[in-house]
Ligand code: IPM
C-alpha cells in the first residue's frame with residue numbers, strides 16, 4: 001500500500017478548524033479506498049508559535065517540510081501580529097523557499113450554490129487562474145530609507161525575471177492545453193507599466209508558439225474585472241502576475257458564490273520540493289473558534305492534492321462527494337446563507353466518501 005507523507009500546517013484562525021476537517025475527510029477516503037494511506041505530521045506554526053518563539057516557524061522549518069510528499073495548509077494571520085510578519089514568516093516563506101511558483105486556483109459554481117451574477121449559468125463560469133507565486137509584486141525587494149523622518153522613502157519593487165515569467169506562462173499554456181476549451185487569457189498592464197509588463201507580454205508571444213493548439217488573448221487587468229462579470233464564458237485559463245491574480249482570484253471566488261469554497265494549489269511543477277494545498281479564504285478571525293467555517297475550500301484543495309499525488313480516482317470521488325454535499329442547501333455554512341457547522345459538513349462529506357468507495361457505481 002502506498003503511503004503519502006503529508007505535513008499539516010493549520011496556521012491561524014479558522015485554519016485550525018478546516019485543516020483537521022480536511023484530515024478527517026482524507027482519512028475517510030483512504031480507509032474506503034484501501035490502496036493508499038496517509039502519514040500525517042502536524043506542525044503548530046503560526047501566531048501562537050510566534051508568541052512563544054519570536055518566529056512563525058523554526059529556522060529549519062523548510063527542511064522539515066522537504067521530506068514530505070505534500071503540505072496541507074490552513075491560513076496565516078493573527079489579529080495581534082502585523083500581517084506582513086505572519087505572511088512573510090510562514091506562507092510566503094514556504095512558497096518561495098520550496099519554489100512553488102505555480103499557484104493554481106480553479107473556480108466553478110458548485111451544485112446548490114447561489115452565485116450572485118444574474119445571467120451567469122454554472123456552465124458559463126469554469127476558470128482556472130494561474131498565479132505567478134514567487135516574484136513580481138511579491139518579490140519582497142525594496143525597503144525604507146530615512147525611516148520615521150519627514151523625508152522617508154519606501155519602495156516595493158516588482159521583480160520579474162525572464163526565467164520566472166517564462167516558466168509560469170509555460171505552465172499556464174500546458175494547463176490550458178489539457179483543458180477542453182484550450183483557451184488562455186494573459187492578464188497584463190503593459191499600457192501603464194512599460195518595462196516588466198512589456199517583457200511579460202513578449203515572453204507570452206514566444207511561449208505561445210510552442211502551443212499552436214491553444215487559442216490565447218491578452219486582457220488588461222482592469223478590463224479583466226469587467227469581462228469576468230459581463231462575459232464569464234469568454235474565459236477559461238487565466239494567467240497573471242502575483243498581485244493581479246491575487247485580486248482577480250478573490251473576485252472569481254465571490255462570483256462563484258463564496259470565498260469559503262475556493263481552493264489553491266501552490267505547485268512546484270518539477271517536484272523538486274513538495275507542493276502545498278490550501279483554501280483561499282484566509283484566517284477569518286470574525287468567525288474563528290465558533291465552528292462556522294466552511295471546510296469546502298479545504299476539501300477541494302485536498303482534491304487538488306490527490307491529483308498532484310497521482311490519485312486521480314480518489315480525487316474524483318472526493319470531488320463528487322463535495323458536490324453532493326453542496327447540492328444540499330441544508331448543509332450550507334453561514335457564508336453560503338445556511339446554518340450548517342463545520343462538523344456537519346465534514347461528517348456529510350465523510351459519509352459520502354464512504355458510500356462511493358471504489359464500488360462499481362462510483363466510477364460509473
Ligand atoms: C491569498 C491571500 C494572501 C496573498 C494574503 C494572505 C497575503 O490573499 O492567498 O490570496 O495575498 O497572497
Ligand code: MG
Nearest residue numbers: 246247249250
Ligand atoms: Mg488573496
